Amino acid sequence: MKTLISQAKIIDKRHAQNGQMVDILVHDGVIEKIAKNIDAEVDEKIRGDHLCVSIGWMDMRANFQDPGHEYKEGLSNGLVVAAKSGFTAVALSPDTKPVVDNKGAVEYLKNRAKGSGVDVFPIGAVSVDLKGKAMSEMYDMRQAGAVGFSDSKNPINESGLLHRALLYTANFNAPVLHFPYDDQLIPNGQMNEGPLSTSLGLKGIPTISEEMMVRRDLTLLEYTNGKLHLGPISSFKSLELAQEAKSENLKVTTETTVAHLAFSENELADFDTNFKLLPPLRSEKNRSKLIKALAEGKIDVISSDHNPEDEEHKKLEFDLAEFGMAGMELFLPLVLKAAGGSIKLDELISKFSIAPREILGIAVPTIAEGEKANLTVFQANAEFDSTNFMSKGFNIPEISKGLKGKVVKTIYSN
Amino acid sequence: MDHLLGIKGLTAEDINLIFNTADNFKEVINRPIKKVPSLRDITIANIFFENSTRTKLSFELAEKRLSADVVNFASSSSSVKKGETLIDTVNNILAMKVDMVVMRHPNPGAPHFLSKNVQAKVVNAGDGTHEHPTQALLDSFSIREKLGTVKGKKVVIVGDILHSRVAISNIYCLKLLGAEVMVCGPRTLIPKYAESLGIMVEYDLRKALEWCDVANMLRIQLERQDMAYFPSLREYTMQYGLDKALFESIGKAITVMHPGPVNRGVEISSDIADSANSIILQQVENGVAIRMAVLYLLAGKIKSLD
Numbered sequence: 001m002k003t004l005i006s007q008a009k010i011i012d013k014r015h016a017q018n019g020q021m022v023d024i025l026v027h028d029g030v031i032e033k034i035a036k037n038i039d040a041e042v043d044e045k046i047r048g049d050h051l052c053v054s055i056g057w058m059d060m061r062a063n064f065q066d067p068g069h070e071y072k073e074g075l076s077n078g079l080v081v082a083a084k085s086g087f088t089a090v091a092l093s094p095d096t097k098p099v100v101d102n103k104g105a106v107e108y109l110k111n112r113a114k115g116s117g118v119d120v121f122p123i124g125a126v127s128v129d130l131k132g133k134a135m136s137e138m139y140d141m142r143q144a145g146a147v148g149f150s151d152s153k154n155p156i157n158e159s160g161l162l163h164r165a166l167l168y169t170a171n172f173n174a175p176v177l178h179f180p181y182d183d184q185l186i187p188n189g190q191m192n193e194g195p196l197s198t199s200l201g202l203k204g205i206p207t208i209s210e211e212m213m214v215r216r217d218l219t220l221l222e223y224t225n226g227k228l229h230l231g232p233i234s235s236f237k238s239l240e241l242a243q244e245a246k247s248e249n250l251k252v253t254t255e256t257t258v259a260h261l262a263f264s265e266n267e268l269a270d271f272d273t274n275f276k277l278l279p280p281l282r283s284e285k286n287r288s289k290l291i292k293a294l295a296e297g298k299i300d301v302i303s304s305d306h307n308p309e310d311e312e313h314k315k316l317e318f319d320l321a322e323f324g325m326a327g328m329e330l331f332l333p334l335v336l337k338a339a340g341g342s343i344k345l346d347e348l349i350s351k352f353s354i355a356p357r358e359i360l361g362i363a364v365p366t367i368a369e370g371e372k373a374n375l376t377v378f379q380a381n382a383e384f385d386s387t388n389f390m391s392k393g394f395n396i397p398e399i400s401k402g403l404k405g406k407v408v409k410t411i412y413s414n
Numbered sequence: 415m416d417h418l419l420g421i422k423g424l425t426a427e428d429i430n431l432i433f434n435t436a437d438n439f440k441e442v443i444n445r446p447i448k449k450v451p452s453l454r455d456i457t458i459a460n461i462f463f464e465n466s467t468r469t470k471l472s473f474e475l476a477e478k479r480l481s482a483d484v485v486n487f488a489s490s491s492s493s494v495k496k497g498e499t500l501i502d503t504v505n506n507i508l509a510m511k512v513d514m515v516v517m518r519h520p521n522p523g524a525p526h527f528l529s530k531n532v533q534a535k536v537v538n539a540g541d542g543t544h545e546h547p548t549q550a551l552l553d554s555f556s557i558r559e560k561l562g563t564v565k566g567k568k569v570v571i572v573g574d575i576l577h578s579r580v581a582i583s584n585i586y587c588l589k590l591l592g593a594e595v596m597v598c599g600p601r602t603l604i605p606k607y608a609e610s611l612g613i614m615v616e617y618d619l620r621k622a623l624e625w626c627d628v629a630n631m632l633r634i635q636l637e638r639q640d641m642a643y644f645p646s647l648r649e650y651t652m653q654y655g656l657d658k659a660l661f662e663s664i665g666k667a668i669t670v671m672h673p674g675p676v677n678r679g680v681e682i683s684s685d686i687a688d689s690a691n692s693i694i695l696q697q698v699e700n701g702v703a704i705r706m707a708v709l710y711l712l713a714g715k716i717k718s719l720d
Contacts, residue, residue, distance in 0.1 A: 187641075195610030199422070201522040201544030201582055206606075271523035315531075317500060317521035319542070 002027050002042040003411065005377055008051040013346040014354070015367055024053060026373045029413045034369055046409060050381045054349050055365045056088025056374040056412050058121075060255060060356035061232065061303035062328060063152075067108070068097025073308040073326070073392050075109070079116040081391045085304070085328045086376045086407040087352075088118055091360060094125040095152040101125035101136035106144040117412050121147045121360060123177060126165045130154045135164060142172045147360040148229065150177035153278055153323070155213060157184065159220065166226030175227040175253070175359060180213035180238065181205075181279060190319060192234075192265045192280040200268070202318065205280050207235040214238040218245045221252055229359055231255025232305055234279035236289035239298045253359050255301035258331050261290055261338040267397075273314050273321035274397040277305075294351075295342045300359065302335060302351040304328040308393030315394065326393025333384040333405035340404075345380065375411040382406040416715060417529045417536040418708050420545035421586035429590060433555055435707035436700070443479060443702055453482035456713050458514045459507045461487045462539070463500075466518055468674055469539050469549070472698070473516050476705035482713075485512065500524065501531045508534050513716055514709065517541075535712045543577050549673055550583035552704040554591055556697045557628055560669055565592035570622045572654060573632030573681060574603045576643070580632060580673050585611050598622040599654060602643040619654050623664050630671040631656055631681040647680055657683035667691055674698065 005024040010017050023038035024031060033040075064078030073081070082090050092109060094100035100109065106122045113120035124146035128134045138149050149169055156162045156178060165176050183189070186205060191197050193204025214230060218241060221228045230242055233256045242254045259277055264284040267275040275281055293299055307324025314321050327334065331352075339348055353376075357364045365374035384403040389396055415428060442450055458477050462470055470486070477484045487507060498506075504515060514535040517525055522544035529536040540546040557564050569588050575581045575597045588595050589612055596614040597604060608615050616622040623629060634650060644650050656670070670682065670692045678684050687694060 193606065195607045198605045198607045198610060199582065201542055201579060203543075204606075271526050312499075315499075315501070317519070317524045317527055319521040 001044075002040065003044040003046065004038060004040060004042040005051070005053055005375070006045055006047040008053040008377060010367060011052045011054040011346050011349050012367055013350050018346055024367070024375070026411055029373055031367065031369055031371050031373050034367070046377055048379055048382070048408060050379055051377060051408065052345070052380060053367070053375055053377050055353050055367060055376070056410055057086045057349070057353045057376050058089035058091070058356040059087045059304050059306070059328065059331070059352065060091045060301050060360070061093060061257070062090050062306040063093040063095065065308060066096060071392070072310050075112050076116070077390065077392055079113060079118045079120070081306075081328050082118045083116070083410050084390055084407065085331050086378060086410060088374050088376065088410050088412040089121060089357070089362070090118060091121045091123050091147060091356065093152045094123050094150060095130060095154070099125050099129050100146075101128050101130070103137065103140045103144040106141045106146045110145045114414060117410060117414065119414050121145070121362060123148050123150050125149070126151045126156065126176060127161060132156055132158055132161060135161070135168065138165075138169055138174070139172055142174050146174070147362060148175045148177050150179070153179050155179055155181040155183055159216065162217065163220050163224060166220060166224040166228060170224070170226050173227070173361060175229045177229045177231065178217055179232065180210050180217055180230055182209045182213045185209045185212070189280070191268055191276065192282045194265065194283055196265050196269065200271070207237065207282065207286070210235050210279060211237050211241065214241050218242070218250065218252065221245065221250050222248070227251040229253045229255065231301065232257045232260065232279055232303065233299070234260050234282050234286075236286055236293050239290070239293045243298050253300040253355075254298065255303055256290060256299050257303050257305040258334045258338070259305065259325055259327055261287070261294065261302065262334040263287070271318045272397075273316065273318055274325060274395045276318065276321055276323055277325060278323035291339055291342050294339055299351065300355045304331045307395070308391055309395045311394040324395060325397060326391045326395045327397065329389055329391060330396070330399060332378060332407055333399075333403035336380060336405040337403055340380070373411045377408040377411070379406045379408060380404065415712070417525070418547055418712065419525050419529060419536065419538050421547045421550050421583045421590070422545070424590065426590045429551065429554070429587065432551055432704065432707045432711065433558065435711060436555055436703040439706040439710070440700065440703035443706075449479050449481060451481045452710055453477070453480040453713050456514065456716065457483040457485065457512045458516060458709065459485045459487060459512045460516045461504065461507065462518045463489055464518050464520045464540070466539070468698070469518065472701040473539060473705050476702050476709060479702065480706055480709060482709070500528060504528060504532050504534070508532060514712060535716060537708060537712065540579055542579065544579055545583045546579040547583050548701070548705050548708060549580050550587040551708070552697055552701045553584055553630060553671060553673070554587050555704055556671065556693050556700050557669070559696065559700065560693050561627065564588060566594075567628060568594045568596070568626045569628040569630060570596040570598050570616070570626040571630045571632060572598045572619060572622065572656070574634055574643070575599055575608060576603045576605050577635065578632055584630065585613055589613075596622055596625065600644050600650070619656070620660065620664070623656070623660070623668060626668060628669045628671060629656065630673070633673060633675065633677060634680055651680050655680060655682065656686055658685045661686055669693055671697060
């Protein structure tokens with residue numbers, strides 16, 4: 001099988017030909033030739049206006065609800081959605097049923113992904129059954145292919161557990177991914193605390209519930225000299241705290257979601273549960289500061305935080321609806337709309353291609369002759385097709401027409 | 415308006431129309447024959463997912479005085495949570511040819527959600543800690559009746575502002591009608607962003623009373639609080655209870671209101687509740703007239719669709 005990507009601009013900040021137009025010939029999954037013009041008999045030719053090619057993207061935070069709630073998405077369908085959205089790799093959160101807190105669960109995910117064109121990198125649970133008490137067998141999971149450890153959206157309230165997890169995982173060089181959220185400050189919060197939550201009568205989640213936890217986490221990180229990834233971050237102040245820690249050479253990285261860059265709490269004015277997220281969407285002012293922080297390099301990773309839910313868990317009274325959005329297919333158009341004007345395209349793409357792999361210790365693919373093809377071909381200027389969603393998620397938000405950003409194809413076989 | 419979901423979304427003209435309609439109905443309910451045939455062909459369901467005695471009674475009386483057919487449905491929210499969804503529950507009732515739904519629900523936004531998903535006029539009779547529009551309308555109507563106008567009056571709302579739908583709706587309504595609004599209570603029960611609603615905040619009851627023309631003393635609803643926001647009722651009363659001694663020391667006649675039911679000796683003492691300055695019972699009477707007006711105006715919308 002021969003595929004020719006015709007006249008595409010390389011978008012890869014590490015590449016010598018970054019920004020240049022090339023033809024790329026892929027033969028049986030291997031990059032055979034890269035040149036200005038390639039004349040070859042091929043089975044498939046990919047062409048289009050303003051074509052771009054980058055290394056295959058990686059989504060650092062998604063949940064396909066498999067095992068346990070396969071009807072909400074399922075692994076097979078989730079991987080189709082991932083490939084359609086431009087990803088050749090996804091890190092899957094451990095909050096499934098049962099929880100990914102043992103070797104068997106890790107192997108299940110790894111094996112199921114084979115042949116799908118998308119690599120799955122499981123994130124193992126820090127604590128058994130995500131209970132926040134006893135540590136799970138993280139070493140064993142690491143051997144089986146888990147790339148990081150997290151209790152997902154269950155914040156680790158017990159400082160001792162995070163302390164031990166940071167120390168323990170340092171032995172096998174896997175980061176702890178922590179969602180910084182003090183859910184004790186104001187329990188059962190539903191949205192960002194501010195004028196809007198006050199007028200809607202919804203219980204607010206103040207930004208300090210995140211910032212206080214970030215401070216604690218960074219203090220523990222300094223004490224343990226571990227490796228910590230904070231996300232999703234919703235408050236710009238958290239990023240400043242993390243930046244300060246980075247300047248002191250602490251091994252900390254940060255992540256926000258595409259939704260937090262693209263939307264603010266204003267989407268909730270009419271109780272739209274598709275925008276009920278955790279961490280919550282913050283103020284418009286905060287959102288613009290997140291974009292600024294992104295441009296200044298203070299955000300390492302942008303993830304989709306794809307959390308598909310069915311109608312029964314979303315079409316409900318606001319307090320009763322689950323948190324989360326099934327936004328993976330909207331990833332490119334939303335990330336371009338939110339940040340396309342503020343940051344160079346190669347920098348932007350690196351936030352969901354190079355950075356997640358580096359943080360999780362995964363080999364970063366390269367676009368070079370003789371290398372295995374791991375590519376995403378896309379058009380930043382083409383209109384997004386909003387008529388053909390593949391996700392089973394009910395909670396795909398309605399978006400304005402005319403968004404730009406189209407994934408043409410991913411080229412990767414596993 | 416197609417529904418009455420909250421005061422937010424109404425204009426001053428809407429409110430004045432409701433008040434003028436309520437004036438007529440108040441006259442009606444003081445006649446020997448208190449009934450009019452206005453809603454004779456309308457069926458109204460009162461759906462209460464949260465306990466209520468007074469609001470439900472007031473709506474039911476309003477409906478009956480308008481000659482509507484009335485059905486009642488009461489359920490604890492937990493049983494609904496476990497089984498049938500809100501939309502299913504209401505659609506089941508609507509399938510029996512009900513035209514309007516009056517709903518009380520513990521979750522903010524529930525009537526807004528319902529209005530988008532069922533074919534009926536929805537009246538919000540209180541949605542969690544969000545709005546309670548008919549209460550706010552009857553409160554402003556009662557101020558207008560007592561003081562001639564709402565415009566320019568200084569109104570303080572005292573108590574648990576954090577969990578109060580009465581406070582939020584009252585703030586919107588009073589401000590639309592041109593009143594100045596202040597809230598007063600312990601810091602733990604005042605939303606951090608209260609001032610963003612365009613109101614003043616005062617933590618000292620005496621100062622608040624010295625400033626105001628009207629004091630609306632909210633009921634302390636311990637059942638709505640999920641944790642202790644103050645140590646004891648005794649200590650609350652010491653700081654935020656209105657009694658005769660405090661009232662007289664202010665040296666001016668403040669109009670005292672309360673949405674009921676009164677915790678006598680907690681928010682206000684009996685002698686204040688029963689004094690000539692209190693319009694608590696007028697509020698109750700006006701509640702029926704206001705609810706008649708709201709139902710009548712909304713029912714008019716149904717007929718115009720036919």
